[in-house]
Structure formats: C-alpha cells, structure tokens
Amino acid sequence: MSNTNATHTVDFDSSKLSFEEFRDLIINDYRLAVESRQVSLLGRKEVLTGKAKFGIFGDGKELAQIALSKVFQDGDWRSGYYRDQTMALALGFTTVYQFFSQLYATPNLDIEPASGGRQMNCHFSTQLLDEDGQWLNQTQQKNSASDISTTGGQMARAVGLGLASKYYRGNESLRYLQYFSNNGGEVVFCNIGNASTSEGVFWETINAIGVKQLPMVVSIWDDGYGISVPNEVQTTKSDISQVLKGFQADEYGEGFEIFKVCGWDYPGLCEVYKKATDLAREKHKPCIVHVYEMTQPQGHSSSGSHERYKTPERLTWEEEYDCNLKMRNWMIESGIADEETLVLIEQESKQTVRAEQRRAWTDYQQLLQADFDQAIELLGKIKDERVELPLKTLQSLTEYALHEIYGNVRRVLRELRGEDVAGKDALVSWYNQQKKVNQNRYNDFLFSNSSQRPSLVDHIQPEYNAESPIVDGREILNACFREHFAKDDRMIAFGEDVGQIGDVNQGFAGLQEQFGAARIFDTGIRESTIIGKGIGLAMRGLRPIAEIQYLDYVLYALPVLSDDLASLSYRTKGRQKAPLIIRTRGHRLEGIWHSGSPMSVLLGALRGIHLCVPRNMTQAAGMYNMLLKSDEPALVVECLNGYRLKEKMPQNVSDFTVPLGSAEIVREGQDITVVSYGSTLRIVQEAALELEKLGISLEIVDAQYLMPFDRDKICATSLQKTNKLLVVDEDFPGGASAYILSKILEDQKGYYLLDCQPRTLTAKAHRPPYGSDGDYFTKPSLDDVIETVYAMISETNPQKYPAIY
Numbered sequence: 006m007s008n009t010n011a012t013h014t015v016d017f018d019s020s021k022l023s024f025e026e027f028r029d030l031i032i033n034d035y036r037l038a039v040e041s042r043q044v045s046l047l048g049r050k051e052v053l054t055g056k057a058k059f060g061i062f063g064d065g066k067e068l069a070q071i072a073l074s075k076v077f078q079d080g081d082w083r084s085g086y087y088r089d090q091t092m093a094l095a096l097g098f099t100t101v102y103q104f105f106s107q108l109y110a111t112p113n114l115d116i117e118p119a120s121g122g123r124q125m126n127c128h129f130s131t132q133l134l135d136e137d138g139q140w141l142n143q144t145q146q147k148n149s150a151s152d153i154s155t156t157g158g159q160m161a162r163a164v165g166l167g168l169a170s171k172y173y174r175g176n177e178s179l180r181y182l183q184y185f186s187n188n189g190g191e192v193v194f195c196n197i198g199n200a201s202t203s204e205g206v207f208w209e210t211i212n213a214i215g216v217k218q219l220p221m222v223v224s225i226w227d228d229g230y231g232i233s234v235p236n237e238v239q240t241t242k243s244d245i246s247q248v249l250k251g252f253q254a255d256e257y258g259e260g261f262e263i264f265k266v267c268g269w270d271y272p273g274l275c276e277v278y279k280k281a282t283d284l285a286r287e288k289h290k291p292c293i294v295h296v297y298e299m300t301q302p303q304g305h306s307s308s309g310s311h312e313r314y315k316t317p318e319r320l321t322w323e324e325e326y327d328c329n330l331k332m333r334n335w336m337i338e339s340g341i342a343d344e345e346t347l348v349l350i351e352q353e354s355k356q357t358v359r360a361e362q363r364r365a366w367t368d369y370q371q372l373l374q375a376d377f378d379q380a381i382e383l384l385g386k387i388k389d390e391r392v393e394l395p396l397k398t399l400q401s402l403t404e405y406a407l408h409e410i411y412g413n414v415r416r417v418l419r420e421l422r423g424e425d426v427a428g429k430d431a432l433v434s435w436y437n438q439q440k441k442v443n444q445n446r447y448n449d450f451l452f453s454n455s456s457q458r459p460s461l462v463d464h465i466q467p468e469y470n471a472e473s474p475i476v477d478g479r480e481i482l483n484a485c486f487r488e489h490f491a492k493d494d495r496m497i498a499f500g501e502d503v504g505q506i507g508d509v510n511q512g513f514a515g516l517q518e519q520f521g522a523a524r525i526f527d528t529g530i531r532e533s534t535i536i537g538k539g540i541g542l543a544m545r546g547l548r549p550i551a552e553i554q555y556l557d558y559v560l561y562a563l564p565v566l567s568d569d570l571a572s573l574s575y576r577t578k579g580r581q582k583a584p585l586i587i588r589t590r591g592h593r594l595e596g597i598w599h600s601g602s603p604m605s606v607l608l609g610a611l612r613g614i615h616l617c618v619p620r621n622m623t624q625a626a627g628m629y630n631m632l633l634k635s636d637e638p639a640l641v642v643e644c645l646n647g648y649r650l651k652e653k654m655p656q657n658v659s660d661f662t663v664p665l666g667s668a669e670i671v672r673e674g675q676d677i678t679v680v681s682y683g684s685t686l687r688i689v690q691e692a693a694l695e696l697e698k699l700g701i702s703l704e705i706v707d708a709q710y711l712m713p714f715d716r717d718k719i720c721a722t723s724l725q726k727t728n729k730l731l732v733v734d735e736d737f738p739g740g741a742s743a744y745i746l747s748k749i750l751e752d753q754k755g756y757y758l759l760d761c762q763p764r765t766l767t768a769k770a771h772r773p774p775y776g777s778d779g780d781y782f783t784k785p786s787l788d789d790v791i792e793t794v795y796a797m798i799s800e801t802n803p804q805k806y807p808a809i810y
Contacts, residue, residue, distance in 0.1 A: 031341050034271075036350050038067040038329050041091040043358040044101055045303060048108055048126065052307040056366065056404075057108045060307035061127050063090030065268070065300035066226050068328040071095055072274035073194060073224065076282040080187055083149040084163035084541075085196040086156070087127040088226055092196075098129045098149050101358055105365035112446040113372055114578055116365075120151070121578040122446070128152040132580045133544065138455020138636065140546060142184045144191075150544060151577045155568045157204035161533050162569060163195035164210050165541020165549070167219030171289055172547065175523060178494040185546035189220070192285045193541075196224045199297075200231020202245045206565070209531040211293075213538070215252055215260055216529070220285040222278070222292045227268070228299040233314035246295035254290070262292045268299035269331035300327055373405040376439065380410050383435055384417060387428035391420040407443070411436075450579035451613050452637050459615065459635035459665040460716075467623065467655035478622030479648040481658060482512040485626040486550075488659035489633060490520045496633075497542060498525045500535055500552025500588075509554060510590065510648045532562035536587065540570050543583035548633060556591025556642055557599055563610055570638055571613035584636040586629065587614075590643040592684035592735060593784070596775040602683075602768070605740030607640065608711060615639035615665065616712040618682040623652050624709065627663035634662070644684045666716035667709060670723060674704030677729040677794055680720055680745055682708040685733050685785055692790035699791075700805075701798050711741060714748045721753035729797055730755065730763040735784045738767045761800050766793050 022030070045064035052060040063070070066088050074095035077083070085092070093099045099107070103117060104126060112122035119130045130151035133141055150162055173179055174189025201207060202225060214221055225245055229236050236243040246265045254260035262284055266277045274296070281292035300323040304311030312320065324330075336342045377399070384396045395413035402409060414436055421429050452458065490496045498513060504527035507514030517525040528535055532553055539551030553559050559566070566587070573581055592602055607616060615632075617639055619625040625643050632639050655661055671686070672693055681689045686707050693703040704723050708714060724730060730749065732742040742765035749755040750763065766785050773783035792809060799806040 028341050031336060032346070032350070034071050035329075035332055035336060035342070035347070036354060037071060037095055038091065038332065039351050039354040040101065040358055041067050041094055042302075042329055043355050044090065044094075044104055047358055047362055048105070049303055049307050051105070051108060051362070051366075057126075058110065059125055060108060061087050061125065061305075062303060063088045063092075063127060064302045065228055065323075065328065067091045068271050068332055069224070069226065069266075069268050069274050069296045069299070072271065072278045073222075075275060076192075076278050077147060077194060078192075079147055080144040080191040081147060082163075082166045082191060082193045082545075083129075083147075083196070084159045084166055084193060085129070085149070085152060086159050086198065086201075087125075087152060087154065088198060089129065089152075089196055090127050093127075093129045093149070096147050096149075098131060098147070101361040102365050105362045106369060109366060109369045111365070111369045111372060114580075116368060116372070118580075120576050123576050123578065124152070125154075128154070128576075130577050130581060134453075134455070134580055134582060138453045138457065138579065138582065140184055143545065144184065144187050150541075151573060151581050153568045153572075153576075155564055156201040157197060157206045158564060158568055160195060160197060160206050160210040161537020161565045162540040162544070163193055163221060163223075163537070164213050164217075164219065164534055165538040165543070166545060167193040167214065167221040167291075167541070168217060168538060169542050169545035169547060170220045171217065172497070172523065172542070173545075174289070176494070182495070182546050189289075190286055191220070192282055193219070193221045194224065195221055196226060198231065199225055199227035199229070199236065199245055200234065200239050203231075203239050206533045206537075209534045210537065211249070211252060211261075212529065213531060213534045214291045218259075218289055219291050220289040222281045222285050222294060224294045224296060226299055227295060227297040228301045229319075230301065230305075230311075230315075232305045233311075244297075246293070246297075249293060249295075252293070258290075262290055263295065264292065265295045265297060268296045269326050269328040271328075271332045271335060298326060302327060370405055373407060373410070376407060376410050377402070377405045379435060380414050383428065383432045384414070387417070387421075387426060387432065389421065389426055392417050411439070411443075450577075451575050453574050453582045454579060455582075455636055457634075457636040459631055459637055459639075462631050462634045462662055462664070464664045464667075465630075465657065465661045467627065467661040468657045469653055470656060473653050473656060475651050476654050477649050478652050479511045479514075481622045481626050481652055481654055482629075482643075483507075483514055483516070484654065484658045485629060486513060487516060487519070489629075490516060490524065492659075493548060493633075495546065495548040496524065496550070497547055498550040498552065499528050499538065501528060501530055501554045503527060503552050508552060510643075510645075512588075512643075512648075532558055533565045536562040536565045536570065536585075539585040539587065540565070540573075540583045543585040543638075544581065548584065548586075550586045550588050550629075553587060553589040555594070555599060555645075556589050557594070557603060559587075559589055559640070560603065560606065563606070566614065566640075567610040571611045573613070574637075575613055582636060583638060584632075585638045586632050587638075587640040588643070589640065590645045592642070592644050593646045593780070595773060595777065595780045597772040600768075600772040602735045602741075604711065604734065604736040605744070608741060608744050611640065612712070613638070614712070615710065617641040617710055619643065619663070619709065620671075620683060620686045620707050621647050621650065621652055623655065624663055626655070626658060627661050628709075630659055631662040631665060635665075642683065646684055663709060665710065666713035668715040668717070668719040669707045669709060670704065670719060671707045672703060672705040674702040674727065676702045676704075676727060676798060677731060678704045678706060678720065678723040678727045679731045679733060679790075679794065680706045680708060680749070681733040682711070683734070685735050688785060688787055689733055689790055691787050692794065695787070695791050696794055699795065701794060703794065708745065711744070714745065715753070718753045720749045721755050721758065724749070724755050724758040728758055728760040729801075730759060731766060731794060731797060732763070733766045733785055733790060735768045738765070738770055740767065742767050761797060764793060764797060766790065 173186035
C-alpha cells in the first residue's frame, strides 16, 4: 500500500509547462475549490431560508476531486455519490447555475439537465441518449451514470461499467461499436464515502472487481464520520485501507493497487491519481485510493449541525486542516501566489457564485410565472365571491410554487362544481391542458419511450411444421439463446452456475463451450453485483442477460433493482437507459426459504422494469425475443417446474414474439373468467377439466405480464361474457392477486360487468413448509380451485349447484 504526504511534488510533466503556465494551472484549481466551497455555503443558506427543500453538499472534498478530474478523459465514466460536487463542476457535469437549479428542483431539462428537477442537488448524470432514445457517442464526452441516494449503491453498477471496458478491449468482433469504447481504454472512477464501506454491496463489488481485474479507480472519501458515527464504530482498526490490505496486489499481480493520501495534500493527491489512473487505463489494474483526513465543514447535510457530535478538539482540527486553507497556505509558501491575489480570487468567486445563484432562482421563478399569470388571469375573470379568497391568496405570493397555484385553482373548481358560472369553462379547459404539461414535468419517462420501445416490436407468431419436434421446455430456451448469441456479438450472459454447467436448469447448456467464457460465464454468489454488472454493461451498449438463480434470491438484489435500474429512465427524464434482462425462475418451490413467489414485493419495488411471467418456455422464448429487439429492462420469471415438460419446438425460435403487456385467453368458456399466470395457470387448466364434469365452463386468461398488465383489456372482454371473476396465484393474500383485481375492476371498468363478488385464491399468509404435503395445504391446489369456482357458481344458482360441504 502506497502512502503519500505533502512532501510530494505535483506530476504535471513540468518539461512541457512554463512556470507561468504551471502557476496559472494551480491558481485555476484554487479558484475552482473556492467556488465549490461558496456553492456549499450559499446552498445551505438557501435551504435554511426555505427556498430549497433539502441540501447536501461536497464541502471538504474539493482538492481530491480536483486532482481526480485532471486524469479523467473523454470516454471515462463516473459512478459516484452525492459528495462529488467539485468533481462535477470540474468535469462539466454541472455548472454553478445548474447546481442551484437542481437545488430548487427546476422542472426543465434545459435548465437542470441531470434530472429535470426530479433529483435533489448533488445527484449528477450526463446525457447518453438523443431525443429519439438512440445512443450518443460516449467516447466523445465525459460520462456520469445517474446518481442514486442509496449509500454504496453506486458500487454495483460500476462493476458493469468497468467490465465493459475489459470486454471491448478483448473482443475484436465489437470494434464496430465505436460509440461506446476506444479499444477498452476507458477508466471507471467509482467514489464512495468511508461509512458506506461498511455496507455489504461494497465488499461484494470490491471482490468482483478484483476477480475480474477491471480498469477502475475506487476513491474512498474519508472524513472520519458517517453522519454522527465515527470511524471507530464503523470500521475495524478505524481505517478502511488497513482492512483492505488483503486485496493488495501480490507478486503475481492479482488484486488491487491501494493508495492512501491526505485529503489536504494537493501535490500528493495529483501524484496518486496520475499513478492510479495510468495503471487502470494501460494495464487494466484496479486501484483503490483511500483519501483520509478529509473534513466536512458544514456537517452531513442541511438537516442538522455537526457541532452536536464532534468534540471541540475535532472541530478545531477540521478548521486547521481544511483542504482549501491548506492549499492556500501551500501556494503562498511555495511562491505560487501572494495574499493579495488569493483574496481577489476569493472575492470574485463569492460574487460569481452569488450571481449564478440569483440567476438560477430568477429563471426558476420565471418558469413558474407563466402558470401563475395564467391562473391569475383566468380566476380574475370569474366574478364570484367564492373565487375571491383563492385569488387573493395567489396574488399575495411573492415567490411562486406550482402546488400553491394549482391547489387554489382546484379549490375554485370544487367550489363551483355543478354550476354554470361565466369564466369557469375557460378555467377548466386551461387546467386540463396544464395537467398534460405537469405530466411531462413530473410523471413521464418511467420507460425510455424511444423508437425501440417494446410496444413497437412486431407481433410474430411461432411457426411449426410437420417436422417440428416435441422437446423438453429447456431445449426451446437453449435453442433461442443459441441463435441470439450466434447473430449478436453484443450478447453476454452471466450468473451463478450459468457458465460451465449452463445454469441449474440447462437453459445455457453447451453455450459457453460454443461462444466462449468471456460471453457466458459464472459469477460468485453476489446478487447485487450480478444486477449491477448488468446495468453497467447495458449502459455501455451491450446486451446482457443477468441470471438470478431463483426468484426468492432476487430479494438480495432488490436495492440495486429498485433504486437504480427501475428508476433510471425516470430520474434522468429519458436521458439514460439500461436495457438489462434479468432471468430467474420460481413458483411452486417448496420450503420456507424457497417459497418462490414474492410477486407483491416486485410489483411494489420494480415500477420501471417490465415483469414477465410466462406459463411455459415457448412463451418465455417469445418474451426474450421481444425484449432483445427493444431497449427497456425486464425481469423474466420462468416456471421452475416447466423445464422438463414437453413442448413443440418453433421453427422461428429466436424470432417470434409475445407482445409486451399482452394477455391471452388459453381456454374458451362461458360461466366464469379465471385469471392466472405461471405455474398456477396449469393447475387452473387441470381444474377446468374436472369442473367441466360438474357442468361448469371456465374461461382461462393467462396474464403473461404483470407489468404492464393486459393492455388490450382481454379480461374485461371475457367478463362481458361470463360476468364472474376469480384471480388465482401463489403470492401472499393481498399481493399480486389484489393488484390484478384492481387492474381489472378499476382500470378496465370490470366492476360494472360482474353479477357476483369477485374472488382471489392465493397462498396462505405464511411461507409454505417443506414437502409436497406442506405445499398442498399452503398454496392453491387443484381441489382449492375446483371448490372456489364451484362455490362462486353456487352463489348464483344454488339449486343446480348445491353446496359441496
């Protein structure tokens, strides 16, 4: 492990710089550090005065981030967190004006390009897509993955970003993808706070980076605390680089190069980042830079004061070792600048930041003023005493907020309900028009909405002929994947046991041998990193399939799926995407720990990811085909007990598609509509045969997709005929079945088509015990379906269908 101190010189290749150029470079760095500090100080004040909702800033981290920015090149990537303010300013990820626009949540991408006002300040991103959702040239810009607030969450995706560089360098067949890489020469800079190194995702990803030897520089910003919790509580030996010593590269070159440098040591920081980045870029050697003795002058955020938990001695030390002050003293002592010059820089920086803050606030208010003026004008034309108070309330505002404008407009509309008042129609018309405007401001781009979106993929039916063989379901998946890998070099698949044995159910059997271990490979047991790897690879133009071995293991990757992948398109307002396919299997698993159907958890956490629940492997293949022709993320849950069931092999196994959000009537019937999916669908089909003997005709609808659900309203169409509804699945009560019920009754207006109470049939509220008997008494069985349907029919015709018991 390398240590540095303030005696190091700055490696600026002085042979190419005159002293004046060298001095100007240092002075400009100091100017940036001072401006960034002023942004932090003024930003906190804006929060405390009520102009902004919340603030988090990067003060105390300025010098390390300036040093890092010097080695950051076009094509490189940042996967950071919400202390990277100075780095973002240095690299052009944000400007002072844009920073304050984000602080005010300005809902306009031209003003706040990171998220259009959807993310709090210090959450940065760069535009990766054009207006049509097509990729921009990543090699001609500096790239930043969109930040998330989950501490440590940025680590997972960084693995995929780094693996992409390694993959592009090692694969001649991918040289045509020049928009994404210059022969794998891109470095990924991943930044994390010292306290977040206590999280499991940190250790998962550090291990994965070391195993794969990825071209990454991981920076640990260490200011001694995690909010109020000091290092001695967070970290063994109170020193993360000491703990990481086991990852230090050995004589065989395996492992990391680890550097330790003070956060106030400007020359040492510049030297360390030059060395680390050269290793990562040229040799694909991962590096860790532990930047310690950092400070946090204003505490964690605008929500509290660090004086509550830091000792007077610590506070005094932080003042003395403030990185900007230490750089200032060094510049004077080295003769680079005099006091007068630095004072002038500090004064100018304060003025510059204040001017940009005011401009950002003014533009934010002007953006809202159009809504304000129109509301005032329309309300003023309604001569009714009930309008006076809302109108005066708006007129009294000195600063605008949309919730106040529209709250008062809606109040007036409620007061005037059912009455024909002059001017009311114009107000209603304007309000309805503005709902679309506000939809675009706050609610659009849950998905990419590009010209490659799944809803635009053509529906192609599977084709069969007399020679089409009857095979195990797993063979259909295997053939589907084999053809895709043969025709698309961007395809990669990975996960636990995916490589050598071709996954536990043989969907990838023999494919590693055919296409190589670089494209189809095993991973360790680290679900968060498996998903993060897929996100990063997908953001860099590749087409990964990330396998989570079983559905219940998805829960171990849930933070990465929910906080990063599911919200990526939304939180960047369509400027970033990651078309990752997650493959897993579940349903009808037996045992408390492998119960297999936490669908309600996924429905709640994964809005922004399509949720596919095929009934068999043919349908699964059609879904993979559709997803690989499009550009949105999806989770495909295959039926665990379906791999050895016999199915007919389609002739066009890698071309036919199952349209996104399409439900299918798999059995025509007259008496009752039963909606199900996955493995329980087969139970319903078996029950239909028994119920037919009892004189009851089931119409069975396979949902196929839960998100989106039944876009063509097949369920409502069925209810027009049967007027009765049962939803069957094996999630817990009130889970996916309740979700399906609400979609049918509310969205499809199915409530008005019923002649009896709709029902759900689910698993019990507990996890199933182990064994077939435990499964029988816990999850919907054939007998449960038969008796539930019979009871519903009996309610409307008890004479023909008397109670069973």
